[in-house]
Amino acid sequence: MPYPLDAAAVRSWCGLALEALGRERERIDAINVYPVADGDTGTNLYLTLESAARAVEAAFDGHTSAGTAPCLADAIGAMAHGALIGARGNSGTIVAQLLRGMTEVLAAGDGSADALRQALRRAAASTYEAVAHPVEGTVLTVATAAAEAAERAAGEAGAEAAEVARAAHEGARIALQATPGQLAVLGRAGVVDAGGCGLVALLGALADALSGEVSATPVAVRADAPLPEAAGCEVAARVATDGRGDPEGPAFEVIYLLEAEDAAVARLRTRLDGLGDSLVVVGGDGLWNVHVHVDDAGAAVEAGIEAGRPYRVRITHFGGVTRAKEPAMTARAVVAVVPGAGLAGLCAEAGATPVAVRPGEPPASGELVQAIRQAHAREVMLLPNDADLRHTAAAAAEQARTEGVRVALIPTRSAVQGIAALAVHEPGRSFDEDVVAMTAAAGATRYAELAIAERQSWTMAGVCQAGDVLGLIDGDVVVIGSDLTRIATAVLDRMLSAGGEMVTLVLGADAPDGLAERLERHVRARHLAVDTVVYDGGQHAAPLLIGVE
Known part of the structure; x- marks a missing residue:
């Protein structure tokens, strides 16, 4: 019996998708040869959906506590947001954008067959908007085929949302099998696109959630037959030997969440596109997920700092110049x-x-x-x-x-x-x-930090009020005041009274201008033969971190 596309269906979809990707994770990892043969697409998709599922459960828990029931907009919005903040890798970032595209349509609360058709169409289109240089034979192609199949199914008289979802799944499955003929690196390795394989699993879970019937068709990861157990080693060997891992490509994958305005993100796209490849920027409404492959990871992060407020930064080295399926250990x-x-x-x-x-x-x-x-x-x-x-x-x-x-x-x-x-x-x-x-x-290395008190409380140095500057040494509050520079110099003097040869200052995102210069002058004047090194840390919890060696 078909089920309506509502909040409960979205919750079921998340659970079934997580189960499906859990089963397929290792097989998808094994065929991951594009855009980088780093063998983690299946794992990245699983972690992305895990974050989405947690967000949906949190939405249900919140409504239960309030004595209400979530609607379709609440559930699909939570799923998309969870995927956005937990997106991993190129494929996870693209799937997060797919879900956001669906949310733009389904947020109206209409779970009809036609609404699902429009949602899948918007999802496919949004991925092309997010990817700097779209390539056919990838998850983008599979998403488009799914949307076209949904379009045809929705045109049938009396079509249910479950029928549209099943048609989208079948259209995606057929398109996936064609990817080796569309992208040379897949054809040479004899495998289908790993990201597209994950999308087929995701759409199959949606069809199962709406139809109440589990699809019996397995996801084939090779164009001719399912990949045998442990065959990933064979694929890896061919990719490494024949140079299909793009040995000249960038050395780092950089991913971060970014709080920024649309105009700043537009400038960021242009800058990152000049730094590397595999650029995907997804999100909106002030929150974005940025993914790029670069040689200069620091420059990619600095670009994010200039655009807004980056956090949850993940920088992964591809493990050597071969960049094969299993990077050289x-x-x-x-x-x-x-x-x-x-x-x-x-x-x-x-x-x-x-x-x-x-x-x-x-x-x-x-x-x-x-x-x-x-x-x-x-x-x-x-x-x-x-x-x-x-x-x-x-x-x-x-x-x-x-x-x-x-x-x-x-x-x-x-x-x-x-x-x-x-x-x-x-x-x-x-x-x-x-x-x-x-x-x-x-x-x-003795350590200290400056923090801003959030509320009145008792400390080892006395009572602090909200907004006070706290100086902590080895985790304990030792001085309280109102002026950040004075508290910093007091902490430094206490630490250096016990000796020291090197002071490390790590400036936070909210550190006042000139703080480092004032502290360096203080150290030179009061503590001879002590060197100072300064780093721009960008941390938000503490305006200043101090180390004394």
Whole structure:
């Protein structure tokens, strides 16, 4: 019996899509040869839909608490927003835009067959708008074919939304099989487009949710037959041997969420298009998801800072010049959690894999595990850079160890300790010696930060009021005041009274102009033979981070 396209159907769609992508994840990863053969399309799509499903559940929970029921607009809007903020990789970003396109139509609350037709048409069109240089034989082509099939089905008298969804799924499945003949890299590898394969699974889940019947047709990942178990190694070998991994392509994948105005995003597109390729910018209404492949990761992040407020920055190195299906494993890598876009760029330039977080949104252990996987290394140094993340980081390290990666959790409690540890990292020495050196460097770095009190509260330094500047050393409030520069100099004097040779200042996004210069002058005048280094961290939680070595 067909079901109406309503909030309950969207919830069911999310659950079925997550199950389908969970089943297909490894097979989709195995055929991922375009635009970069990095073997993570299936995983990226799964994580994107996982974020979408969580958002839908949160919407239902919110309405339950209020004693109301969500409507179609609430559910599909939550699904699209969740996908946007959790989008991973090129394919996940495009799927987030597809869902946003559908929302633009379905937000009116009409779940009819004709509305679904229009939604799928708008979804397909919006992906071409989001991709800087659309290529046929990809998920874009599959989405267009799905929309055309939906168009034909909706024209039938008495058509139900379930019939339109099933037609879209079948149209996408047929188009997917044609992709090897449309894109040379797929034809040479003998596989279909990985992103398109994920979209077929997603549309199949929609058809199942509306029809109440599970499709018995499997997703074929090769043009002639389903890919056998473990055949990904065969595809990887061919891609690596024949140079189909685009060896001359950019070295980094950069993804971040961005709060910015439309005009600024238009300028950002132009700048990023000149820096690299695989540019996809999706979103709207002030919130965007930016994806690009570049050689200069720092420049891509800086472009985002100029356009607005980037956060949740993810920078992934493609693991060597071959960029084959399974990037060449490096001996050792560093994964670092950082609180700002500037620090993310700094870590990337130093060769680390950064996980940039926004205040109040700490990374889950699964996100850290994914970052460890993307480092493509046999040995990984994990820097949590936050005392509150020690348990999360420990869980991620344990999970990665079960996957065969040797992980050392360096006990860094602040980003400045992470900078010190990264500075002495040396992949050429033994793993244990590197762990000892990085741990010692972090431990020898005292850390402090300035924060703004959000409300009245008791501290070790007395009572603070909302808006007061707090100076914290090693996590404890030691001084309270109203002037940020005075509090910073007081904290520096306290820290340097115990000795020190190097001061590290990491400026936050809200640090006042001239702060670094004033503090540098103060250190030179009051503490002879102490050097100062300044970084633009871009963090929002603290206007200033301080390290003393």
